[in-house]
Amino acid sequence: MSHHAMQILLAGVVVLPLIGALAALLPAPPGLKGRNPDQAVLRHGVTVTGVVLAASVALAAGFDHGAPARMQAQTDISWIPALGIRIHLGIDGISLPLLVLTALLTFLCALYSYFKMPAGPSPKAFVALILVLESGTLATFAVLDLMLFFLAFEMVLVPMYFLINRWGGENRQYAAWKFILYTLLGSVVMLLGLLLVGLKSGTFDMVALATDNGPASQLSHTVQLVAVLAIGIGLAVKAPMWPLHSWLPDAHTAAPTVGSVLLAGVLLKMGTYGFVRIALPIAPDGMHTFAPYLAAFAAVGIVYGSLACLALARRGAKGDLKRLIAYSSVGHMGFVLLGIASMTPTGINGALFANIAHGLITGLLFFLVGALKDRYGTTDLDRLAGRTGAALYGRAPRFGGLLAFAAIASLGLPGLAGFWGEMLAMFGAFKPAAGLSRPAFLTFMALAGLGTLLTAAYLLVVVRRVCMGSKETAEQDALAAATGEGATAGVTPGPAAATTTATAPTAVKELAPAVPDVAPYEYVAWAPLAALTVLAGLWPAALLGLTDPAVQNLLGGGS
Incomplete structure (x- = not known):
């Protein structure tokens, strides 16, 4: 052209x-x-x-x-x-x-x-x-x-x-x-x-x-x-x-x-x-002076974001799913900043890759959580998951599968986009640019590695609570939440429980409506993100081939 x-x-x-x-x-x-x-x-x-x-x-x-x-x-x-x-x-x-x-x-x-x-x-x-x-x-x-x-x-x-x-x-x-x-x-x-x-x-x-x-x-x-x-x-x-x-x-x-x-x-x-x-x-000299501090903040951010998410994901924490994914962004962007702070081509390429991967995966996650809110009227994990889980696999299998896919991509499973950026950013920290303290950066790399483990932990907890569980219990929980009986409805004997159990079949239909699966328009809006996540994970060279020469040029000073 x-x-x-x-x-x-x-x-x-x-x-x-x-x-x-x-x-x-x-x-x-x-x-x-x-x-x-x-x-x-x-x-x-x-x-x-x-x-x-x-x-x-x-x-x-x-x-x-x-x-x-x-x-x-x-x-x-x-x-x-x-x-x-x-x-x-x-x-x-x-x-x-x-x-x-x-x-x-x-x-x-x-x-x-x-x-x-x-x-x-x-x-x-x-x-x-x-x-x-x-x-x-x-x-x-x-x-x-x-x-x-x-x-x-x-x-x-x-x-x-x-x-x-x-x-x-x-x-x-x-x-x-x-x-x-x-x-x-x-x-x-x-x-x-x-x-x-x-x-x-x-x-x-x-x-x-x-x-x-x-x-x-x-x-x-x-x-x-x-x-x-x-x-x-x-x-x-x-x-x-x-x-x-x-x-x-x-x-x-x-x-x-x-x-x-x-x-x-x-x-x-x-x-x-x-x-x-x-x-x-x-301002390369100025960056060089501040790089260790930037990396330190980034490493703290990775661990902090993951711990905040773990706290939100556990039962009884009244954790909001949207808030949880927002905190996960703090952790993921920590990897990007760590890669930039290493001031090496590897780290910066990793940062740019993680940028794109985060856009695809977290974009998809927010779409899914928004759709979950439309279906259930809430993003509160405790209300969604009840005692055993919201049983999305059973109630809306395609939706549950997509949510699990997005969560696993977000935790950095090799073969999906989330993996490469984080790995390259950690490689960059493993061997930072000349003149940066290597022991300090090795510490930051270790913290980032801990962050990946914690990330896997909270995302798997979310998948377990939202996607798994038995359909029947999930419907009883939805009913209990809707009637305000609490989680004990239908369990403790007594007049209230008896009436609940008696009217359960009709009430469940009214109050715990069937969860619609993925609609065609949602497929159209979400499929490109899922497809690109897989593509970038399996063929990272497509992106790195673009960024690498430009990064080398920036670091070496262009002509």
């Missing part, structure tokens, strides 16, 4: 969702009304995200796979000459997979919402917000100017805030405020760091800054330290790195299903992507 066509495609991918968002707010043209205006606008969302996905796949097809380290499809126009800010877009092997993942997840979310619109205000606003969110995320991965990166990074906050605040579950206002305050505070500090780099080096252009003897090599050690600290705090809040993670479980628990999928699948990646694209190549 010609360079010019690639330029247009990349610009189109970033700008199309914005135009689509504006169009979504206008009244539907007379020919496209559909059954009702709500349906028309949801269909519009599917169409726009579908076109963007097609364009991003075309970009990937036209991408010169022989030179993934080179920036391709570049557009470079002066925008604010007084400040030297340019509209500079481009993709390489690091950003291309993230771009396609974003387009895919947003399309699947739009498709899912077409059939299952979350309860809340007008669908018009919902579709417009999803499209603005998509545009901001795609821009974050495609821009090559520090100021534009900051703008795109911030642009995502507003739609996400409204999605949580207006379409979310309980405690949504608190969660939305916490989300926006945390990320805004982090971003203010990040802006100062980006301005410092730009003003000290004389350019905001990421490609120029990342070259070997480019403007960034003039930055003194102190400037690099301050820049990495400031930029790193903003990125770490987004990633989220332990102890700056506490906005995440609240935001996830309150967000609507589609919001959770995009938050986990795409938004968290912006933080780790920023480390690889900005901090590593532009």
